[in-house]
Structures are given as C-alpha cells and as structure tokens.
Amino acid sequence: MxxxxxxxxxxxxxxxxxxxxxxxxxxxxxxxxxxxxxxxxxxxxxxxxxxxxxxxxxxxxxxxxxxxxxxxxxxxxxxxxxxxxxxxxxxxxxxxxxxxxxxxxxxxxxxxxxxxxxxxxxxxxxxxxxxxxxxxxxxxxxxxxxxxxxxxxxxxxxxxxxxxxxxxxxxxxxxxxxxxxxxxxxxxxxxxxxxxxxxxxxxxxxxxxxxxxxxxxxxxxxxxxxxxxxxxxxxxxxxxxxxxxxxxxxxxTLPLRLAQSSRSAKMIVEFLEQHPVVRRVYYPFSPSHPQYELAQQQMTGCGGLLTMALHTDRMEVVDAFANSLKRFLLGVSWGGHESLVFPASVTYPTGEAEPGDTNFTLIRLYIGLEETSALLEDLKQALNRINV
The missing domain is CATH 3.40.640.10 (Type I PLP-dependent aspartate aminotransferase-like (Major domain))
Incomplete structure (x- = not known):
C-alpha cells in the first residue's frame, strides 16, 4: 500500500x-x-x-x-x-x-x-x-x-x-x-x-x-x-x-510539510553549529549528535524540531534572545506552519536558576514552513545582539 x-x-x-x-x-x-x-x-x-x-x-x-x-x-x-x-x-x-x-x-x-x-x-x-x-x-x-x-x-x-x-x-x-x-x-x-x-x-x-x-x-x-x-x-x-x-x-500534505521543515532545519543547524554564541545544537540528524548513527539506522528523516544552547551564564540573555526574534513566535507545541521558539528559561518561575544549573540556556526551535532565508536572517540578527 x-x-x-x-x-x-x-x-x-x-x-x-x-x-x-x-x-x-x-x-x-x-x-x-x-x-x-x-x-x-x-x-x-x-x-x-x-x-x-x-x-x-x-x-x-x-x-x-x-x-x-x-x-x-x-x-x-x-x-x-x-x-x-x-x-x-x-x-x-x-x-x-x-x-x-x-x-x-x-x-x-x-x-x-x-x-x-x-x-x-x-x-x-x-x-x-x-x-x-x-x-x-x-x-x-x-x-x-x-x-x-x-x-x-x-x-x-x-x-x-x-x-x-x-x-x-x-x-x-x-x-x-x-x-x-x-x-x-x-x-x-x-x-x-x-x-x-x-x-x-x-x-x-x-x-x-x-x-x-x-x-x-x-x-x-x-x-x-x-x-x-x-x-x-x-x-x-x-x-x-x-x-x-x-x-x-x-x-x-504531511510528507510535503515534513520535507520543507527538514530542509530548512538542516541549513539552520549547520549555521547554528558554526556560530560563536551557540554552545551546542541538539538535532539527531547532525553528525555532532552522539547517537547520529542510530538515528540514521532507525529514522528516515528528522523533521524541524531542534534545540540550541547559548554560551551564557545569565538567564536574561536567553530571555532577550527569544524576545528579539521576529519570525519565530514564542509558543509551546510545534509541528504547524509557523516557526516557534520555546526557551527553557520559561520554566523557571522566579527567573533565576540554582548554582550549577545550566538548563536555562536551552532554547527549543521549531522550524516551520517560512522561507529558510527569512528564518536564518532572523536568527542572525537575534544572535548578533548577544555579547559573550
């Protein structure tokens, strides 16, 4: 079938x-x-x-x-x-x-x-x-x-x-x-x-x-x-x-949407992994992922959901980055036509982390169906505002 x-x-x-x-x-x-x-x-x-x-x-x-x-x-x-x-x-x-x-x-x-x-x-x-x-x-x-x-x-x-x-x-x-x-x-x-x-x-x-x-x-x-x-x-x-x-x-349209989201995500991952402000990118189809070979074995594609971690020890930097994005909307969930950003800092009610906790630096991005170039430009301008 x-x-x-x-x-x-x-x-x-x-x-x-x-x-x-x-x-x-x-x-x-x-x-x-x-x-x-x-x-x-x-x-x-x-x-x-x-x-x-x-x-x-x-x-x-x-x-x-x-x-x-x-x-x-x-x-x-x-x-x-x-x-x-x-x-x-x-x-x-x-x-x-x-x-x-x-x-x-x-x-x-x-x-x-x-x-x-x-x-x-x-x-x-x-x-x-x-x-x-x-x-x-x-x-x-x-x-x-x-x-x-x-x-x-x-x-x-x-x-x-x-x-x-x-x-x-x-x-x-x-x-x-x-x-x-x-x-x-x-x-x-x-x-x-x-x-x-x-x-x-x-x-x-x-x-x-x-x-x-x-x-x-x-x-x-x-x-x-x-x-x-x-x-x-x-x-x-x-x-x-x-x-x-x-x-x-x-x-x-499921296969078409997945294909577009995957293509854009691949380009965005490659960009983020080279950016000095980004400490790490989490994406199963990136060769840098520790289980890349297993991902290749049991998945035929990877979609548009990824996470990045910033080089910072201040939660306000993470918040400022998320707030400065224009094409990525702040929101939960993923999988729709729109690109989304969900910073882990949202989960800290007081806006402060315990000493040694760096999870607040994680920022989940969902890559939607917008033009890849527009999303890349948005990420560039937001990252360029960060001083490390």
Missing part, C-alpha cells in the same frame, strides 16, 4: 457521498436503526460500526484507517489529545501493584502521569537513561508490565535503540509503547521492529496547522479493542468529527 494511496484514497468511499473529493463531516452524536435486531447487533460491535459518536463516527473511522496504515498497524484510535492517548494506553496495560520502566525525561504530562497520578493507584515507575539498552534490562522487576519509550526524547532528543528494547520486552512478556510524535509514521515506524503501541500528539505534525488538539494510538487489533472497550469508552476522551476532518486535511 503506497503512501499516496493511504493519504488520498484509503477509507474514502467517495461514491457514498456524491463523489466529493473531501469526505463529509458526520457532525452527529447519535445514529438510528431500522429495527431492534439491527440495533442489538451493532451495539456489540461498536468499535467497527457507528452506534454513538462517543465510540465510533464515520469521519473518525476514515482517519483511523489511514493512521493505522501509515504506522503499519492493524488498527488505530484517535483521542482528544496526546495526553489522553498516552494515559489511555498506559492505564489499559497496568493494574494495582504493577511496575513501569520508562525512559527518563519524557513529555511533561507523561512524567506527571507516571510520577504523580499512577502511584495513587499502586503503580510505580522506574525512569532510566534510555541511551543504553542495558539500563532497561536492569530496571525490569517481576511485576513490570510496560516499557515506555520516547525516541527521540523531549527537548534534548536522546534516542533509544527501539528494535533492541522491543526484543528485550518480548522475551519477558512486557508490553512496549513509544511516543512517536517527533518522527511521525513518515520518518519512523516502530511497530515494524516489534513495538506494541505507537502514540502521537496529533496536534503536532499530523494536524499540521495549529488548529486542533488530538492524540493517536496505533497497534494490533487485539490491543486496540482492549483499549477501546476499557479506557477509551470509559473515560470518554474522544475527538470531535470536525477535528477528525481537520486531521484528514492535514494528512494530505
């Missing part, structure tokens, strides 16, 4: 809706039935047919087919946010007394789920440096049920050897899941190397226009049904038909 077919045709039965190019938005909460026998039949297969939009909706169903095919999975679920997808996938695979091994420094709300919420229900987590597979093996306990990955990792983009971790987990009967938001299914397909579930913040590249919030879970038919009839239906973190339609629209 080729990429173009998945993005533009799969699941779209145009003959059923007037041969329209764009699928319809089935904006309804409810569906009716011709007789009791049909209603009874459909009630027990709500995962597959429209019964009530909390469970299934035709617009959402088209989207799920495409996302599953992109990931090389049997089925997919789409939820109201990336956090909802992560929480539902994790909760479906643990119970009181169970243990999780997670990569260190995951997405902030994943961290809060595992560190703060799950212990209230008797589920514990060990966080490990994921750059060495041996660390996962050492952390496994008799009650370990889930190994959680995020490759590349948040903000500083450490990688895990996905295939090696999958082999380790399968030998122990442990469920593996990975946040694949950074790479998307276009640049990385973990299920094909043995991972059980892939998760996405679809608010990022998959939506692509900064106008929706959504999450995705992809996996086997058995695993997705398990989540559907437990956490998904019980907690009700569903996506609206309108947002599902916006995601379908975003998918049409």
């Amino acid at each position: 080729d990429l173009s077919y998945i993005l533009n045709e799969l699941g779209e039965e145009r003959v059923n809706y007037f041969n329209a190019i764009a699928p319809p938005i089935i904006q309804t909460s409810n569906f009716t039935f011709p007789d009791v026998a049909t209603m009874r039949r459909d009630m027990v297969q709500e995962h597959a047919v429209p019964f009530y939009t909390r469970g299934n909706n035709p617009t959402v169903q088209i989207l799920c087919k495409k996302l599953a095919a992109l990931e090389g999975a049997e089925e997919a679920l789409v939820l109201a946010s990336g956090s909802a997808a992560i929480a539902s996938a994790v909760l479906a695979n643990v119970a009181q007394g169970d243990h999780i091994v997670s990569v260190a420094k995951p997405y902030s709300w994943t961290l809060r789920l595992m560190r703060d919420l799950l212990p209230r229900f008797g589920v514990t987590t060990t966080f490990v440096d994921g750059t060495d597979v041996a660390n996962f093996e050492k952390a496994i306990q008799p009650n370990t049920k889930v190994i959680y990955l995020e490759s590349p990792n948040s903000f500083t983009f450490e990688l895990q050897d996905i295939a090696a971790v999958a082999r380790l987990a399968k030998a122990r009967g442990i469920v593996t899941m990975i946040d694949n938001s950074y790479s998307t299914p276009i640049y990385q397909q973990p299920i094909k190397v043995g991972i059980d579930l892939t998760l996405h913040s679809a608010s990022k590249y998959i939506g692509g226009h900064s106008d929706l919030v959504a999450g995705v879970i992809c996996g086997s038919e058995e695993m997705i049904r398990k989540i559907f009839y437990s956490e998904f239906m019980t907690l009700g973190g569903i996506i609206s038909p309108m947002n599902a339609w916006l995601m379908l629209r975003g998918l049409r």
Whole structure:
C-alpha cells in the first residue's frame, strides 16, 4: 500500500457521498436503526460500526484507517489529545501493584502521569537513561508490565535503540509503547521492529496547522479493542468529527510539510553549529549528535524540531534572545506552519536558576514552513545582539 494511496484514497468511499473529493463531516452524536435486531447487533460491535459518536463516527473511522496504515498497524484510535492517548494506553496495560520502566525525561504530562497520578493507584515507575539498552534490562522487576519509550526524547532528543528494547520486552512478556510524535509514521515506524503501541500528539505534525488538539494510538487489533472497550469508552476522551476532518486535511500534505521543515532545519543547524554564541545544537540528524548513527539506522528523516544552547551564564540573555526574534513566535507545541521558539528559561518561575544549573540556556526551535532565508536572517540578527 503506497503512501499516496493511504493519504488520498484509503477509507474514502467517495461514491457514498456524491463523489466529493473531501469526505463529509458526520457532525452527529447519535445514529438510528431500522429495527431492534439491527440495533442489538451493532451495539456489540461498536468499535467497527457507528452506534454513538462517543465510540465510533464515520469521519473518525476514515482517519483511523489511514493512521493505522501509515504506522503499519492493524488498527488505530484517535483521542482528544496526546495526553489522553498516552494515559489511555498506559492505564489499559497496568493494574494495582504493577511496575513501569520508562525512559527518563519524557513529555511533561507523561512524567506527571507516571510520577504523580499512577502511584495513587499502586503503580510505580522506574525512569532510566534510555541511551543504553542495558539500563532497561536492569530496571525490569517481576511485576513490570510496560516499557515506555520516547525516541527521540523531549527537548534534548536522546534516542533509544527501539528494535533492541522491543526484543528485550518480548522475551519477558512486557508490553512496549513509544511516543512517536517527533518522527511521525513518515520518518519512523516502530511497530515494524516489534513495538506494541505507537502514540502521537496529533496536534503536532499530523494536524499540521495549529488548529486542533488530538492524540493517536496505533497497534494490533487485539490491543486496540482492549483499549477501546476499557479506557477509551470509559473515560470518554474522544475527538470531535470536525477535528477528525481537520486531521484528514492535514494528512494530505504531511510528507510535503515534513520535507520543507527538514530542509530548512538542516541549513539552520549547520549555521547554528558554526556560530560563536551557540554552545551546542541538539538535532539527531547532525553528525555532532552522539547517537547520529542510530538515528540514521532507525529514522528516515528528522523533521524541524531542534534545540540550541547559548554560551551564557545569565538567564536574561536567553530571555532577550527569544524576545528579539521576529519570525519565530514564542509558543509551546510545534509541528504547524509557523516557526516557534520555546526557551527553557520559561520554566523557571522566579527567573533565576540554582548554582550549577545550566538548563536555562536551552532554547527549543521549531522550524516551520517560512522561507529558510527569512528564518536564518532572523536568527542572525537575534544572535548578533548577544555579547559573550
């Protein structure tokens, strides 16, 4: 099944809706039935047919087919946010007394789920440096049920050897899941190397226009049904038909947007790595990245998300740099058409760091779809204001 077919045709039965190019938005909460026998039949297969939009909706169903095919999975679920997808996938695979091994420094709300919420229900987590597979093996306990990955990792983009971790987990009967938001299914397909579930913040590249919030879970038919009839239906973190339609629209241009963002990011990384004010650049496809070879092995592209660190010991310098950018907008998230800057200094409520803490010098840049030359000029003028 080729990429173009998945993005533009799969699941779209145009003959059923007037041969329209764009699928319809089935904006309804409810569906009716011709007789009791049909209603009874459909009630027990709500995962597959429209019964009530909390469970299934035709617009959402088209989207799920495409996302599953992109990931090389049997089925997919789409939820109201990336956090909802992560929480539902994790909760479906643990119970009181169970243990999780997670990569260190995951997405902030994943961290809060595992560190703060799950212990209230008797589920514990060990966080490990994921750059060495041996660390996962050492952390496994008799009650370990889930190994959680995020490759590349948040903000500083450490990688895990996905295939090696999958082999380790399968030998122990442990469920593996990975946040694949950074790479998307276009640049990385973990299920094909043995991972059980892939998760996405679809608010990022998959939506692509900064106008929706959504999450995705992809996996086997058995695993997705398990989540559907437990956490998904019980907690009700569903996506609206309108947002599902916006995601379908975003998918049409996903490869093109990724390619443009990647091209610009490569040029910007090369510029930043030569600038005297920049101490370090974090980008998996830069030869300077300590896991460059692994990135080349398990990713086919790298997208437009990178982090730089400035040569400074003053937080006000970091703030001034971010404030002086004109084409990069100050904001969270990434993956849309607009370039963004997110300085780590934002996370320091008092505007001051403890002695020895240099994390405030980190500045995450998302490279959007603007002309590369315009973004380079903006970075130059902001960097030229810094005195080292």
